[in-house]
Amino acid sequence: MGKRNADLMTIFRLIRNLFQPKPLPLVCAGLSDTGMVRATNEDAFAAFPERRLFMVADGMGGHNAGEIASMATVKVIGDHLSSAILDNIRGLGQEIRHALIKSFTLANELVIALADEKEEWHGMGCTLVLAYLDGATLHVCHVGDARCYVVSGGIIRQITTDHTSLREMNFEISDDRTLNERQPTRHVVTRVIGYPFPEAPEYNSCPFTQGDRILLCSDGLWSMLDEKTLQQILTISDSPETTVEDLVKQANAAGGPDNITGLAIFS
Amino acid sequence: MEEWALLLNNRIIKRFTIKEGDSLTIGRGQDADVIVDNTAISRQHSTIELKGGTYYLTDNYSLNGTKVNGQKIDSSVPINKNDVIGIGKFTLKPSEFLTTEEEAESFCSSIDGMDQTIFVDSRAKKKPVPSQDLLKVVDGSAQPSTLELANIDSIKVGKGASCDIVISGLFVAKTQFFITRNGNGFKVTPCPGWRTVFLNGDKIQEEVSIKKGDTIRVAGTSLRLD
Numbered sequence: 314m315g316k317r318n319a320d321l322m323t324i325f326r327l328i329r330n331l332f333q334p335k336p337l338p339l340v341c342a343g344l345s346d347t348g349m350v351r352a353t354n355e356d357a358f359a360a361f362p363e364r365r366l367f368m369v370a371d372g373m374g375g376h377n378a379g380e381i382a383s384m385a386t387v388k389v390i391g392d393h394l395s396s397a398i399l400d401n402i403r404g405l406g407q408e409i410r411h412a413l414i415k416s417f418t419l420a421n422e423l424v425i426a427l428a429d430e431k432e433e434w435h436g437m438g439c440t441l442v443l444a445y446l447d448g449a450t451l452h453v454c455h456v457g458d459a460r461c462y463v464v465s466g467g468i469i470r471q472i473t474t475d476h477t478s479l480r481e482m483n484f485e486i487s488d489d490r491t492l493n494e495r496q497p498t499r500h501v502v503t504r505v506i507g508y509p510f511p512e513a514p515e516y517n518s519c520p521f522t523q524g525d526r527i528l529l530c531s532d533g534l535w536s537m538l539d540e541k542t543l544q545q546i547l548t549i550s551d552s553p554e555t556t557v558e559d560l561v562k563q564a565n566a567a568g569g570p571d572n573i574t575g576l577a578i579f580s
Numbered sequence: 581m582e583e584w585a586l587l588l589n590n591r592i593i594k595r596f597t598i599k600e601g602d603s604l605t606i607g608r609g610q611d612a613d614v615i616v617d618n619t620a621i622s623r624q625h626s627t628i629e630l631k632g633g634t635y636y637l638t639d640n641y642s643l644n645g646t647k648v649n650g651q652k653i654d655s656s657v658p659i660n661k662n663d664v665i666g667i668g669k670f671t672l673k674p675s676e677f678l679t680t681e682e683e684a685e686s687f688c689s690s691i692d693g694m695d696q697t698i699f700v701d702s703r704a705k706k707k708p709v710p711s712q713d714l715l716k717v718v719d720g721s722a723q724p725s726t727l728e729l730a731n732i733d734s735i736k737v738g739k740g741a742s743c744d745i746v747i748s749g750l751f752v753a754k755t756q757f758f759i760t761r762n763g764n765g766f767k768v769t770p771c772p773g774w775r776t777v778f779l780n781g782d783k784i785q786e787e788v789s790i791k792k793g794d795t796i797r798v799a800g801t802s803l804r805l806d
Contacts, residue, residue: 407771411758414734422731478591501593513733513761 336448337523339365342553343576346561348533349569355379356531356574357439359387364396365446369459369576370506371531374437378428383439385427386420386506390443393419403447410516413443413454417506417514424507438507442473442529444578451521456504456514460535462543463519464526469544472517476504526553527578530560533571537564553577583675584628586616586667590682595675603629605640606667620644620668627656628672635659644668713766713792713805715745715759720801722747733761737803738771749799751775756798759790766790766805775799 341362347354355372357380368387372379393416402408420441428434440457451472453461458475478501504510521527526547535543542563550556556577564573581599585592586606596614598604604613609623616625622642629636638656639646646653647666659665665672713729723746727735735744740754747756753773760767769787770777777784778797790796795804 405755407758407769408736408755410760411734411736414760418731418733509731510733510761512763 336365336446337521337580339446339578339580340553341367341576341578342557343369343574344557344561345572345574346565346569348571348573349565351570351572353380354572355383355439356533356572357383357387358529358574358576359391360576360578361391364394364399366391366394366399367444367527367529367576367578368441369529369531369574370439370441371457371459371533371572371574372437372439373505374434374507378434378437379439381427381434382424382437382507383441385424386439386441389420389423390416390441394445399445399447406450406452406518409445409447409452410454410518413445413452414514414516416443417441417454417456418510421506421508421510425509428507436507438505440476440502440531441506444527444529446521446578449521451519451527453517453519454514456506456510457502458532460528460530460532461517462528462530462535462547463521464528464544464547465522465524467544467548469540469547470519471540472519474515475502476515477502521580523580525580526556528556528560529576529578531572531574533569533573534560534564534575536571537567537569537573547577550577553579582630585673585675585678585682586614587671587673587682588618588669592678592682593670598628598630598635600630600633603627606672607640607642616667616670618668618670621670622668626667629656635661637665642668716804716806717745718795718802718804719797720747720749720799722801722803729759729761729766735759737798745803747798747801749775749801752799757796759796762789768796 339362341360343358343360345354345356345358358369360367370383370386372383374382402412424438428437440459442455442459442461444461445452453472455473456476458477461472463470463472504512528547546556546559557575560575561573581597583595583597586594594614594616605624605627606612606614606616607623607625608616608621612624624640625642626640626646627638636656637648637659639653648657648659649664661674715727715729717725727745736755736758737743737745737747738754738756739752751774753771753775755771756773756775757771757777758769767787768779768790770784775798779788780794790805792805795802
């Protein structure tokens with residue numbers, strides 16, 4: 314009976330998949346740069362275009378532990394969200410949300426456990442943004458201040474909200490500064506991989522259509538360039554490769570005080 | 581060598597160490613020794629020194645002032661470790677005087693002055709805020725009958741083997757509903773299916789927040805958030 318049910322489910326899935334809209338063809342490119350100031354690069358990114366799964370992580374922690382955190386995170390999530398798991402939940406929005414959040418919980422448990430293994434790894438962690446394309450829907454899950462932008466019809470939109478205490482604390486503005494003045498800033502992030510989540514990883518979804526473009530990036534990139542520049546580069550570039558090259562170049566030209574990572578996905 | 585901490589609203593923002601002979605500036609500027617990214621802190625707001633075993637604090641003509649025990653200082657003054665020190669809106673104190681609540685509330689980094697992103701204090705991680713949230717089966721049958729929700733951000737409830745709580749019943753869906761952490765509480769999200777999800781006796785068809793004491797029922801099984 315059990316085998317018969319499994320066979321029926323397989324047939325059901327095959328039939329369901331036949332009626333799924335054909336996935337939009339994608340091209341992607343990622344680039345990670347140490348920047349102009351840092352000695353090492355603690356960012357990591359991963360792209361699994363056949364699974365339509367993409368991630369950028371920005372590691373933090375002394376003694377290069379941030380690199381361990383970010384790489385372990387993208388690896389464990391990449392391994393966990395296998396084709397089998399993703400095929401099983403295709404078209405099921407709530408299941409996808411649950412699977413993405415669970416994968417973040419898994420990464421968090423791993424990094425917390427790793428941090429206890431060595432003194433120099435204590436306190437390590439990373440921010441993380443993940444994008445998963447299921448048909449005509451973009452699913453995004455994130456913690457921290459790594460961001461996801463979508464450009465559609467030439468207009469850029471930030472999908473993620475930063476989990477930083479700049480929003481959560483009442484900062485007083487003194488006379489000689491405004492909060493809009495752009496310069497290298499220090500962020501206090503309130504949700505990261507590597508520390509028990511005070512709230513669940515944030516999930517967002519939006520439509521994704523032919524011609525749309527996605528950018529996943531660390532704060533070392535977005536904090537150096539205004540949205541108008543991001544929009545312009547993403548709109549006029551003829552490939553994801555030139556997009557990320559231009560973005561990194563301009564972020565470095567603006568000072569590059571932090572590691573810079575961008576992952577562009579074009580449909 | 582001694583460690584000090586800067587706090588804002590009882591949350592540790594920054595830790596740093598100072599040893600005999602050190603003279604450290606605290607400020608917003610990139611050339612400060614202890615950088616505080618807050619526009620209410622002047623670029624070179626204050627200086628803390630340790631000379632001959634005594635700490636000295638100086639205000640460097642800051643906009644919002646430096647206070648010791650509520651009094652603004654305008655020159656270098658000796659300070660005791662248990663003095664109440666205000667750097668603008670921040671509080672400065674030796675780490676040995678931090679309270680348990682301040683340690684637990686910390687989202688602060690380690691001491692590396694070059695880190696651009698400040699986040700987690702490894703010591704605070706060792707004392708996680710205990711969560712006593714529990715999802716308990718109060719009627720019908722489900723496996724497991726109790727699920728602790730500490731460190732769980734999303735759970736799936738239904739008939740499917742991959743569910744975190746597996747419930748039985750005629751026409752119960754493979755995934756009947758999700759419970760997701762939402763700040764200090766939770767939300768329940770029902771999934772479409774033959775069976776209706778009830779919250780405290782009321783049918784629900786979209787995501788709603790739940791609180792302790794609420795009961796979710798599907799078919800003959802009821803789960804309560806304790």
